[in-house]
Amino acid sequence: MEITAADLSQVSGGAAGVEATEAATLSGDFETFLKMLTTQAQNQDPFNPVDATEYASQLASFSTVEQQVLTNELLSNLTQIATGSGLxxxxxxxxxxxxxxxxxxxxxASVELFTNVPEDAQSGVLVIRGADGTLHNRIALEAGTETYLWDGSDLAGxxxxxxxYEVELExxxxxxxxxxxxxxxxxxxxEVARLDDVNILTLRGGVMREVAEVTALRRAEA
Structure with missing residues (x-):
C-alpha cells in the first residue's frame, strides 16, 4: 500500500473544512441576531417601547450560547491535538x-525472533519464507521456546x-x-503517516504496519 502526500492532505483537509464551516455558521448566526435586534428597535411602538432590560436579556442569552459553542470548538481542537492523529x-x-x-x-547479523512455543506442545517448527513466499528454512524448536536467534541460514545451511522474510510458527x-x-x-x-483515520508505520524493508499492531518499542542498537 502506497501512501501519498495527496492522500494525507485529503484527510487533513476534510477536518479543516468542517471547522471552517462551523465557524462561518456561528458568525452568520450572530450577525443575523444583531440585524433582528436592530430591526426590532427601529420598528418598536414609540408609545410602548421594549424595555431595555429585555434587550439586555436577549443579548446575554445569545452571548451565552455563542461562548458555549466556542468552548466546545476549543475543547474539540485540544482533544484532536492530544488524541487525534498522534503524528x-x-x-x-x-x-x-x-x-x-x-x-x-x-x-x-542474527535476527531475534519471538516464537513462544506453548509449553503443552509436542514441538514447534519455525517457518521462514521469502517475500515472494519461497520456503527458505524450517527450524525445529522445543516446547517452551520463547525466542530464537536466526543466523540467516537456509535449508542447505x-x-x-x-x-x-516472512516468519511463522507451526x-x-x-x-x-x-x-x-x-x-x-x-x-x-x-516513516509514520496517517491514511483513512489509521496511523501507519513504514518499517525497514518497506514493511507496513498499523500502530495498533506494535507490541513493543525499543531504541535501535548502535
Missing amino acids: ERLAGWIGMEAQTVGAAYFDG ARVSEGV VYRDDILDETREVGAYLRVN
Missing part, C-alpha cells in the same frame, strides 16, 4: 525499532540474501500440525 508523538518513533509480527529483516501436538502462530521481530521505523 506529532509518533514522529519520535522514527529511528527506533518496533516489534510486530509476520516479518523480519536479515542484514547479515547457506546464508540467505539481505532483505525481508505448533505440533501428537505428531499433527495443531495450529499456526505469529512470530514477532523488531524492525526499524522509517
